[in-house]
Amino acid sequence: QVQLVESGGGLVQAGGSLRLSCAASGRAFSSYAMGWFRQAPGKEREFVAAITRSGGSTFYADSVKGRFTISRDNVKTMVSLQMNSLKPEDTDVYYCAATGSHYGLVINRNEYDYWGQGTQVTVSS
Numbered sequence: 001q002v003q004l005v006e007s008g009g010g011l012v013q014a015g016g017s018l019r020l021s022c023a024a025s026g027r028a029f030s031s032y033a034m035g036w037f038r039q040a041p042g043k044e045r046e047f048v049a050a051i052t053r054s055g056g057s058t059f060y061a062d063s064v065k066g067r068f069t070i071s072r073d074n075v076k077t078m079v080s081l082q083m084n085s086l087k088p089e090d091t092d093v094y095y096c097a098a099t100g101s102h103y104g105l106v107i108n109r110n111e112y113d114y115w116g117q118g119t120q121v122t123v124s125s
Contacts, residue, residue: 002026002098002114009094009119012086016123020081022096022116029077030054032114033099033106036070036081038092039118045095049081050105059105064090086123093118 008020020036033053039045049070050059058070067086072079079096097112106112 002029002032002100004096004098004114004116006094006096006116006119009121011122011124014086014088014123014125016086017082017084018086018121020083020094020096020119020121022079022081024077024079024098028100030074031100033102033104034070034072034079035097035099035106035109035112036079036094037097037109038090038094038121040092045109047107047109048094050107051079052105053103057105059107083121086121088123088125091121091123093120095119 003025005023035050036048037045051070055072067084069082095118096116098114099106099112102111
C-alpha cells in the first residue's frame, strides 16, 4: 500500500510555470507505475502524464505535450510534474496516482489503485 500527498499547486499567470510534487510513503515505491491526472468540477478526471516504474519512459496527453514534464525519484519516493507555458485551460485540481498491478505506461484512470487528495492549479489570463 502507498499513501500519496501532492503539493505545489497555486495561482499563476498564463505563460508561467509551476512544479507539482507528490510524496509517496509506504513500501517499494519503485514497484509502482505513476501518473498525473486533472479534474475540473463536473467533468471526468482526465489523464495528463504517466511514467514507468523505473522512470525510463514517459507519456503525455496531447494537450500538455511539450509543456509538461513528469519525473520521479525512486530514492526520495517522489514524482513531480513540471508545468511550463501554462494556459487558463490548465486550471484544474491535479492528482497523482499509483498502480502496483499494472506495468508500463498506465493511461487509464481505472487502472490506478491509489490517489492523492489533489492540489489546485489556477492559471489566470
